[in-house]
Amino acid sequence: xxxxxxxPSRLAGLAWLCLAGLTLPIHAQVxxxxxxxxxxAPPASASAAATAAETVxxxxxxxxxxxxxxNNTELLSAQQARVTATAGxxxxxxxxxxxxxxxxxxxxxxxxxxxxxxxxxxxxxQMIENPSARDARRGAAEAAARGTExxxxxxxxxxxxxxxxRASEYLLRRAEAGVTSEDLALLEQVRExxxxxxxxxxxxxxxxIKADAEIVHARERQQTAALQAEQVLLTLNRMASGxxxxxxxxxxxxxxxxxxxxLAELMxxxxxxxxxxxxxxxxVERAEAQMRGARASRWPGVELRVGQTREPDLRHSSVGVSxxxxxxxxxxxxxxxAGSELRRLQGRLDGRRAELRQQLQHAWQALAIARLRxxxxxxxxxxxxxxxxxxxxxxxxxxERGILDVLDAxxxxxSARLNLLEARFQSQAARIELETLAGRFAASPTTPQ
Numbered sequence: 001x002x003x004x005x006x007x008p009s010r011l012a013g014l015a016w017l018c019l020a021g022l023t024l025p026i027h028a029q030v031x032x033x034x035x036x037x038x039x040x041a042p043p044a045s046a047s048a049a050a051t052a053a054e055t056v057x058x059x060x061x062x063x064x065x066x067x068x069x070x071n072n073t074e075l076l077s078a079q080q081a082r083v084t085a086t087a088g089x090x091x092x093x094x095x096x097x098x099x100x101x102x103x104x105x106x107x108x109x110x111x112x113x114x115x116x117x118x119x120x121x122x123x124x125x126q127m128i129e130n131p132s133a134r135d136a137r138r139g140a141a142e143a144a145a146r147g148t149e150x151x152x153x154x155x156x157x158x159x160x161x162x163x164x165x166r167a168s169e170y171l172l173r174r175a176e177a178g179v180t181s182e183d184l185a186l187l188e189q190v191r192e193x194x195x196x197x198x199x200x201x202x203x204x205x206x207x208x209i210k211a212d213a214e215i216v217h218a219r220e221r222q223q224t225a226a227l228q229a230e231q232v233l234l235t236l237n238r239m240a241s242g243x244x245x246x247x248x249x250x251x252x253x254x255x256x257x258x259x260x261x262x263l264a265e266l267m268x269x270x271x272x273x274x275x276x277x278x279x280x281x282x283x284v285e286r287a288e289a290q291m292r293g294a295r296a297s298r299w300p301g302v303e304l305r306v307g308q309t310r311e312p313d314l315r316h317s318s319v320g321v322s323x324x325x326x327x328x329x330x331x332x333x334x335x336x337x338a339g340s341e342l343r344r345l346q347g348r349l350d351g352r353r354a355e356l357r358q359q360l361q362h363a364w365q366a367l368a369i370a371r372l373r374x375x376x377x378x379x380x381x382x383x384x385x386x387x388x389x390x391x392x393x394x395x396x397x398x399x400e401r402g403i404l405d406v407l408d409a410x411x412x413x414x415s416a417r418l419n420l421l422e423a424r425f426q427s428q429a430a431r432i433e434l435e436t437l438a439g440r441f442a443a444s445p446t447t448p449q
Contacts, residue, residue, distance in 0.1 A: 117312030136293030
């Protein structure tokens with residue numbers, strides 16, 4: 001029997017094929033091992049998830065707003081100012097106290113027939129204020145109290161608006177973290193496929209390097225979005241003076257829920273309910289009362305006096321009236337100052353009313369633009385990007401496209417989904433601005449349970 005000797009190149013090729021045949025089954029058996037490990041570990045992971053669910057409290061938007069409003073320091077300060085203004089009304093309506101005088105002395109006789117002895121006297125005086133000046137002062141105090149009420153509603157409107165905006169930002173960051181997490185999971189699947197193809201010699205090694213680099217960037221984006229969401233939660237907790245739970249989350253999404261009224265209805269509501277306009281109107285009313293008070297201060301009032309003096313042989317009784325006559329000071333300076341302040345506040349009110357209408361129109365247009373972006377992205381761009389990714393993945397599996405095409409398609413999809421989230425957030429922000437300008441958040445919410 002003759003023996004045939006194979007050349008070294010053929011021996012090397014056979015050895016490589018044997019190793020490849022052994023390696024591929026090993027990968028086929030080893031790769032599912034993490035899945036089997038995870039399947040064997042559900043009791044521990046389930047208990048950890050249950051513990052996390054017990055420690056993290058999920059709040060609704062209404063509960064969050066009620067907690068922030070109940071504990072916000074700016075709102076509490078505005079409410080305390082109302083107490084001060086109420087006391088100011090009591091001060092303005094108080095009557096002047098009467099004045100009591102008493103005196104004592106002695107008479108010394110310096111002429112024959114005079115009777116020496118003790119001399120005593122007393123007197124009572126009461127200031128009767130000009131009714132016009134009193135009414136003007138009371139009107140100014142009441143207008144100031146109304147101003148503090150409107151300041152409370154203005155602060156509440158701003159606090160609720162800021163809370164809603166931050167809540168929408170948290171939902172945005174949380175959704176971005178979800179998108180980046182899904183993107184990371186897809187990249188890890190792609191990297192595993194690339195690793196198998198590189199191990200079998202069907203693809204060059206730089207494809208693994210590229211996939212690893214994309215995974216590093218995806219993890220960075222996911223961690224950044226998660227940290228930004230945590231920062232928003234810290235901001236909300238600061239607005240609530242630290243009264244929110246230690247670990248909590250917010251229920252909801254960026255989808256619009258309730259329809260908005262028309263622009264004309266919002267403008268009409270803003271004219272009557274906008275707390276800033278109402279606060280400025282209260283300042284105008286206060287300035288008008290101060291103007292009336294400055295005019296009435298020319299004749300401040302009448303002072304009545306009653307007195308009696310007792311001497312050893314005589315008793316003197318007297319009744320008098322004291323009136324201040326405006327000869328030298330006709331209060332022209334005070335009247336001019338009050339009139340100038342009134343005109344300034346009236347101009348400020350008119351300007352703010354016109355500016356408010358422009359802001360409503362601008363916010364309405366911003367809402368329309370954001371809704372168009374949401375519609376275009378959700379009904380066109382995102383769907384096309386998802387289809388392009390599926391085509392690129394299928395082409396890569398059949399060897400018609402490289403890994404760069406898959407990564408580019410995945411990058412386009414991620415960008416489209418993030419743009420959709422940003423457009424929904426912009427829509428919510430414009431909606432919140434419209435409701436804020438219309439004063440729809442000025443009413444007191446329900447107390448948190």
